[in-house]
Amino acid sequence: MPAIPIPRFDQFYRYAELTRLLQDYADARPDLIALSSLGKSHEGREIWLVTVTNTATGADTDKPGFWIDGNIHAGELTSSTACLYWLHQLVLGHRFDDRITQLLDTRVVYICPRLNPDGAELAMADRPRHIRSSTRPYPWDEDPVEGLTVEDVDGDGRVLYMRIPDPHGPWKCHVDEPRLMVPREPGEFGGQYYRVMPEGTLTQYDGLQIQVNPNREGLDLNRNFPAYWRQEFEQTGAGPYPTSEPEVRAMVDFIVRHPNIGAGVSFHTHSGVILRPMGTQSDDDMTPEDLWIYKRLSALGEKLTGYPAISIYHDFKYHPKEVITGTQDWMYEHLGSLFWTVEIWAPNKEAGITDYDWIHWYREHPVEDDLKLLKWSDEQCGGQAHVDWYPVVHPQLGRVEFGGWDRLNFWRNPPVHLREREVARFPAWLTTLGLSLPKLEVLRTEVRALGPDTWRVRFAVANAGYLPSHITKRALERKTARGVVFEMHLPPGVSLVSGTARIVGPQLDGHAPKSSLQAFLPNRQVTADRAVAEWVVRAPHGTRIALTASADRAGTVRTEISLD
Incomplete structure (x- = not known):
């Protein structure tokens, strides 16, 4: 029998590599692992599903089921790593760890490590683009005729920021730390100011006006689920109708055909929190018995992972006047299964910023937080989380500077040396949830x-x-x-x-x-x-x-x- 593969959790796997890795697991432990496809993505890639259970104690469909998925959003690559990490712990632990053995002898775990293989491939491309989710053009299948398209211009594999000196610019260099861009103060004038925008190329630039184009691929697969689906004008990226996208339809179809699935977790990045339902209503409107059990199991997650467990509705709205829905709403609010969304990784916390609001911090925070983050970049990330500004001759703008935060590799995902540490937080909690079924x-x-x-x-x-x-x-x-x-x-x-x-x-x-x-x-x-x-x-x-x-x-x- 082939040896169990030894994956690397400090790297992200491209589709072909991920496919081989999962096949190697299935070949090494056919008694525990079955590899199948949920269906095909928009570009025709298989959406792999790993079924993990001890087949000697019964078929998977005869056992209570626990679901986990990752990488529904293109650049949230660590979520796939979290799925692979638990898979590896389950394979190694069966017959050697009492809790894992009990879990796989009596229950089944369904793992979809990459629900959106197309978007992940684009995020890991040699010249990446940062889109939200699926690569299918939406809502229109047409290239921009003007404006700035966000992409890697200089071919270094990163999408950073561009800054251009401009007396009307809203940004300036920090007085003590010139690498750091900070907002211009009300009524301030007479200094050196800049316009700052994402790295990208311009079409039909008139020398005056710049507008950042939305991505041609405007879908958000996490807004395409049936529960509380709303049209584009109410929920951006929702798609033309519920489950219109093959990736979401494949997941929904599988779970509906497997009523043994009673609970699950969807991994995302970032914020370093465990999110519980409801997404559409307050705790006061929630069924009390369900709220009590959610709080009990969420508190256990907080204890075992170190991540705070919070309510989506009360604590994690992108805008106080908006309600967002996704996988967790469909799984709990439609099907009545327990479900959590985990946002992996908090660069703020890593830099020593502990007292902050998970969403509102991105709208406004003290400059002292930015200085802490810059110090963290210098001391813990070799100065790569925040890239020093360097001159570039831009094809349309001429002389500009590239630099600033590398959002994909240090914000949306942990840096290489912290990836395994971050995903190692979850197996104990996931195993406990599975054993609670x-x-x-x-x-x-x-x-x-x-x-x-x-x-x-x-x-x-x-x-x-x-x-x-x-x-x-x-x-x-x-x-x-x-x-x-x-x-x-x-x-x-x-x-x-x-x-x-x-x-x-x-x-x-x-x-x-x-x-x-x-x-x-x-x-x-x-x-x-x-x-x-x-x-x-x-x-x-x-x-x-x-x-x-x-x-x-x-x-x-x-x-x-x-x-x-």
Whole structure:
């Protein structure tokens, strides 16, 4: 059997390399890993899915499922690394780590390390362009006829900034640190000022006016999900209709066809936070039981990862008057699955800036923060996070200077020497979430003779997991998860006297406590984690009958009884 591959987590894999790496994992551990494709991207690349479970203990579809994905946004490459890192820990840990072994023996993990392979390829190209998501032209398929197109002009593999001296410019050099551009003060005049704009080329430049063009590829795949989809005028990049894009449609179709998926995480960059629903409503409007479990598991994530866990609606709006939706809204608000979005990496925090708002900081912050970041660039990044300004003869603008922050390689993603450290934060929390999923188990079977050829059969099951079989109250409200379904598979010559071949039973509680022992009222549903089905059958002595019980998100169990 081939050896388990040893990936590098300080580098980003191009599509061909990623494909080979995943194939090598599948070849090395066919007992644990199955590699398949969710579908094809806009440019025809396979969207790889890794199914991780111990096949000796059952099929993946018979087990509770946990989903993770990464790289839905083109330049958020570390999110793919986070998926690969946990995959590697799962492969190495099975049979050697008790928690990982338990996870893969009893549950299944679905990993999509790169949901948007086209956008990632463009971000890693020799001359990259920084787009939001898919490479499909949207909303119009046409090249710009004027304006500035953001791209790597000098071929150094980076997209930086350009600065041009201009007496009307809004920027100036910091008085003590001339490399740093800071805003011009109200009423200030008489100094050296600059216009600062992204690195790029201009079309039809008239020598006076510059407008930065939107990317020709204007889609945001994370706005294309069915939940609360809105048109372009309300939500930029949403696409012409929900799931119009093949990448999103492939993910949605797979998850809908796998109702065993009860929870998941989508990795993004950056901000260094764990985001929980809801995205469209305040906590006051959220189903209380779901809010309580979200807060409990999010607090565990905060403890295990070091990332603060916050509400999207209350703490992570791009604009206070706007609401954004994405994967987490579809998974929780439509399907009732628990779901988190993790924004990997916080350069601010790395530089020693601890008291800041995750979104509003980018609109306005004290210049002292920029000086801390510049110091971090010099001391920890070899001066490459903030590139010293250097002269360039621009093809349209003439003499300008390039420099400033390298956003893709140091802001949107951690620098090379910190990538593995950053993604190593997550496996403990992810494993705990997976182990918290409901898990159906056979509790007991009973056969009692009522006559020479008549028998009473009882089949009892229990939920051995932390979470209830429906995962959330939202799932009950949306009717997306049935209770336990018992089935008796009658062989020829056997008939039912009472009962039906299929019985839809109740939802099952998990062992998560509903309240403390000091609560005012006791929990009256002491054994709500159990369910029993009963039949009376007519069959010859010694007949064997197969029984099945399944719960959409708690898995399937099978057993056989003998009438004797």
